[in-house]
Every structure is written in C-alpha cells, then in structure tokens.
Amino acid sequence: SLRINNLHKRELNFKFVIIGDFGVGKTSIIGRYTEGQFSTSYKITIGADFALKTLEWDEDTRVNLHLWDIAGHERFGSLTGVFYRHAVAAAIVFDLTRPETYSSVEKWLIDLRRKVHLPGGLPIPVVILANKGDVTVTTLPSQIEDFCKANNILSWFITSAKNNLNIDEAMIRLTNAAIQNH
Ligand code: GTP
Numbered sequence: 001s002l003r004i005n006n007l008h009k010r011e012l013n014f015k016f017v018i019i020g021d022f023g024v025g026k027t028s029i030i031g032r033y034t035e036g037q038f039s040t041s042y043k044i045t046i047g048a049d050f051a052l053k054t055l056e057w058d059e060d061t062r063v064n065l066h067l068w069d070i071a072g073h074e075r076f077g078s079l080t081g082v083f084y085r086h087a088v089a090a091a092i093v094f095d096l097t098r099p100e101t102y103s104s105v106e107k108w109l110i111d112l113r114r115k116v117h118l119p120g121g122l123p124i125p126v127v128i129l130a131n132k133g134d135v136t137v138t139t140l141p142s143q144i145e146d147f148c149k150a151n152n153i154l155s156w157f158i159t160s161a162k163n164n165l166n167i168d169e170a171m172i173r174l175t176n177a178a179i180q181n182h
C-alpha cells in the first residue's frame, strides 16, 4: 500500500555538543557534516555556534541533530550550564598535530560530566575525535584506548574534516546511543 512518510514518521530532536580546544577543527567537522564543505582558513568561533543536520534514520524515524559548537578559547569551566543543558551526546575533539590538545580532553570531559546528565542521571554518551587525520603524524596518543575504557567513552575515531574521514561514522555512533537512551 502507498505510504506517506511524512505523516507516519516520528521525529526525534537531539542536542549534541562538540567541544575541545581552539583550532582543533570543531567548526570544520560540523561544516563538513552539515554543508559538505571544508575551508583551510581559520575563522575562530566566538561564543557559540549552532547547526542542524536532519537524518532520515529509517522508514519510521527522522532525527534532527542540533549540533552546538563552542569557542575553544573559552577556558575550561567557564562554559555555562546553558551550553550543555539538555545535551544527549557529546564529541570531544583534539588535534593530532598538537599533542597538548589531547591533554585537554580529560579536562573537557570532567567539565562535561560535571554539568550535564541524562534525565535519569546517567552520563551522556561521548566519543573522542582525533582530528586532522589527513596530516601525517608519527605518534598517536598511546593511552587513548585505556583512557576510553577507564572513562566510559563510547568510542574514538581518527577523523578528517578535510577528507571527510569518519565523521558520519562518529555521528551515527552517537545517534545510535541517543536513540537507545531515548
Ligand atoms: P575554535 O572555533 O577557535 O574553537 O576552533 P575550531 O575547533 O572550531 O577549529 P576550526 O574548525 O575553525 O579549524 C581550525 C583550523 O584547522 C582551520 O584552519 C581548519 O581549516 C583546520 N582544520 C580543521 N579540520 C581539519 C582537518 O581535518 N584537516 C586539516 N588539515 N585541517 C583542518
């Protein structure tokens, strides 16, 4: 029989926060994911930014991802609860070419876990994105696997906003988790 999708579909709205140090590629990842574009020029984010991605998840479900993008130069702990409020998943981004940005991942995680929880009180699902994977780097942070296990991180990915590497995969992983928690 003929099925009119729009009438049948349930619509899920999820807020995801994308955090991490300045210049790691948060805005670029979101731009790649939502616009299919990448630019080599660095336009620093001031305050916070916002983008929407709609996924026709399955025959019955449409998912609207509300991607919140912060200014990485904000100091840890200075983000207000408003930024995190009602977030159901997070990506913490670091820059493979700048090891100090990996050191910050734990601080971002602590800030996040302190400021937002699922309605039932459980921590929100988190992925770590090791970005700029298109640039040749000699060493990956060796502790990342252990760090993920110890800190209840869903998964980590080497990503590239430039080459469109693993961004869809990471967002799908988070969306799956958000749907399960829904
Ligand atoms: P803030 O807004 O200051 O927090 O920075 P951000 O995390 O949003 O970084 P942004 O996306 O603005 O990227 C910073 C710089 O890194 C820009 O020059 C981008 O072109 C570059 N960049 C981002 N992602 C990639 C990537 O995957 N590969 C390469 N080679 N460069 C990237």
Ligand code: MG
Pocket: 026, 027, 028, 043, 044, 045, 069, 070, 071, 072
């Ligand atoms: Mg930005």
